[in-house]
Amino acid sequence: MSQTTIPKTKITIGLLWHSISSDNLGVGALTESQIAICQAAAVRAGVDVNYLIFGTTGGKHYVPQGISVRIGSRISIKQMMRGNSPFLKELDQCDLILDIGEGDSFADIYGIKRFIFLIVSKIAVLAKHKPLILSPQTIGPFDHWLPRKLAIAVMQRCNQVFARDGLSSSYLTKNGVRGNTTEVIDVAFRLPFTRPEHHTNNKVHIGVNVSGLLFSGGYTENNQFGLTLDYPALIRELLREWTNDPQNEVWLIPHVIPDDLPVEDDRIAIDALLTEFPSAQRAPDFNSPSEAKSFISGMDFMTGARMHACIAAFSTGVPVVPLAYSRKFNGLFSSLNYPWIADGKSMDTATAFKTIMEGYDKRELLKNQVAEGNQTANTLLQKYEDYIVLCMIGKYS
Incomplete structure (x- = not known):
């Protein structure tokens, strides 16, 4: 799917199935990292970004400082069916949607209820004719034929599907999702951190x-x-x-x-x-x-x-x-x-x-292999950031 729109200086990105309050710090890590990548891309694209976050909530609150973030309405299938869904109205405010599926929830292994929420939210974005990008995540497995058929149909209509590992990438190819897929790595490799002072007790x-x-x-x-x-x-x-x-x-x-x-x-x-x-x-x-x-x-x-x-x-x-x-x-x-x-x-x-x-x-050997792996991760995530830059200036593919 290819399209070009007139570039804007201010854009709103909908972050679907992200969270800045989840008690699962893994989901939060994806969100903090996604924002860090988008902010780096925004500098390159010369745009200001507002973020509208849709997903689960928890007892935490970790909004990055200096970032314009709003929490969107909860995703309610009942409200959508009744025609009074604030979520659908808020999608209209977004220039593009980045859907990270909480990292590994776009599957049917966690039960049909969770899958239904994931798939309906994607269909809603497509129905609004908003650019839908599946950010780096695990794709599948879809062990039952109906969820698999629905997932494939939706992914074929996404602007881009980013797999965060080789198994997910192969799974996409095996199931006929080609042409709009890219293999990268988990965005959490970009999660900001501050290294503590080195311990002095020699343990x-x-x-x-x-x-x-x-x-x-x-x-x-x-x-x-x-x-x-x-x-x-x-x-x-x-x-x-x-x-x-x-x-x-x-x-x-x-x-x-x-x-x-x-x-x-x-x-x-x-x-x-x-x-x-x-x-x-x-x-x-x-x-x-x-x-x-x-x-x-x-x-x-x-x-x-x-x-x-x-x-x-x-x-x-x-x-x-x-x-x-x-x-x-x-x-x-x-x-x-x-x-x-x-x-x-x-x-x-x-x-x-x-x-x-x-x-x-053998932790010294592992340390060297970790260093090599991080070089690979940086290269792969740069591909993802480059694509986000193109989206921000209105060039979707």
Whole structure:
């Protein structure tokens, strides 16, 4: 889909399925990073940007300073059907829509209800004849034929679809979405941060991002994600190994911190572990994704099961062994030629433990590979920024 419009000096960008208040700091990291990329593009394009954010809300508030941001109306299918949807009216104010799908929600693996919200919002944008760009995200999987058919039809009508990993890019090609697709990388590699002063106690600072969701067994509390390992047992074994060595300083790091969803709250799992491993330390409850990334950047090694906690480590040069519970991990890190992943859907507990400990022992090697991966990430995200510049001056493709 190609079109050119008269350039403007002031534009409004709708950020669909973003959030600047989500208790999931991964979703917030995507939003902060998206705005940082758009601001860099705006300088190059010579435009001022207002942002209108549509998505889920939470208990946080991390608006970047000096940025014009408004929170849009909630997306209600009932209101759309009744013809009184403020969301639809607010779409009219936007010059273009960047839809990031909360990173990995454009799929049917999280249930049909979430998929319906994602797909209806996209159809609404297309019905308004607004340029729709799917920002870097995991695409699919769509295991059922109807969601897959709807998703393909919508993506074929987008101005551009950006996959954040090779697996998603291949999935698009396999399902006939071609010509308007580009493979880049997760925007969170651009999340701003401030590196803390180097620690002076000569200990090895180890960060362990504990997933409350995996600790609970998923939303169903019955191994929802089909792990082949015992996640709580793995975390306990790692903590037992690391806290027994006086040369280590172990930090338990939360990255999803909702006050009203205990099954997903990393802090609950961490507090339980601290009763068993009192020599470990608890990271603070971060007020923003950038604050979390800044803290993580001070680690000497990290492992975790929240992907954006792992990206925070990787993008700040920290050796990291992610624990994958979905293909989004495998796709993203393989795109960076980074093989150090403990795969929770194929490894048993002992193998995952061995893999993480090997990464810890070889952390200097991992650090070099992380540096190479970050060069690749920077190149890929520059492609995305270049495209946003073109959109801002009215040249869509």
